[in-house]
Amino acid sequence: MIDFDPESGREIRCLATARNDQGEPVKGRWTPILEVAEWEAIQEIIGDGPMRGGSHNTRVYLASGTLRCGKEDCGSLLRAMKSAPSRGKPEGYFYYVCPAKTTGRGCGGVKLPGPETDELIRKLVIAKYEEEASQRQTVKAPAEWPKEAELSLVREDLSDLKVARRERKISAERYYSDLAEYEAEEQRLKRERNAWQRKTLADQGEPVDMAEEWDRDGITLAERRSYVARTLRALVALPVGSGRRVPLRDRLVPVWAEH
Secondary structure, eight states, X not given: OEXXXXXXXXXXXXXXXXXXXXXXXXXXSSOOSSOHHHHHHHHHHHOSSSGGGXXXXXXXXXXXXXXXXXXXXXXXXXXXXXXXXXXXXXXXXXXXXXXXXXXXXXXXXXXXXXXXXXXXXXXXHHHHXXXXXXXXXXXXXXXXXXXXXXXXHHHHHHHHHHHHHHTTSSOHHHHHHHHHHHHHHHHHHHHHHHHHHHHHHHHHTOOOOHHHHHTOTTOOHHHHHHHHHHHEEEEEEOOOOTTOOOOHHHHEEEEEOOO
16 A cells, blocks of 8 residues: 655555455465465564554664654654755765654654664663663573574585585576575574574573674564564653754653563
8 A cells, every 4th residue: 555745755655455345355366475374473573554663664764653752742753754965964864853744743843863863772772671681580591492403404405505506516597496495494494593582581581681682693673673662662852942952862761661
């Protein structure tokens, strides 16, 4: 589904499931890559619409759906906006801004530097997890993941495949076909391992080392956003007067999530 942003003139693509009169999903006339249950599970992670950071920006911006305008009588969600080339910022630089009054969705009174805000959020999440970890009793580390050997075999197959291609024992067509299959299997197992590790740590009460987890190999933006959501109910951005220079940390007021 495609919506229109009157402020920027851009199209917003939303994920929506087409359903028949009985409320059942309408299936396309092609071979599905996912079952309906699998797709619904994915939607639980990435969201199904533009609200609460669920649009295509969900995959790009960490703080979508968390930052709110702190100007009196506003409280709107801040949205990400790329910096204009004329500002001389690095490529990809962006801001978090309160939508303009003309959109009917904000006051336009707050603007934050995006990368710096994301870095501060990272520090807040890590600090909160460390604070909670220090208050909990450390328990025995979890046992080894049951499918660790299976993951090792897949990686061995990947290595053998590359050697076979290098030695011209298989064709390019066979190589790329098998490569895609093995890499997909490796990614699937890594996701299973990551999910198992998080669940095991939670079940056994083992504190998560968030500083290490945040930079874990293979971690996705959706996972980082989930940690932000578990830590912060909102992050309120206070306005500043024209010409005033206020440190970013002093402008952001965390509203911690309750557990």
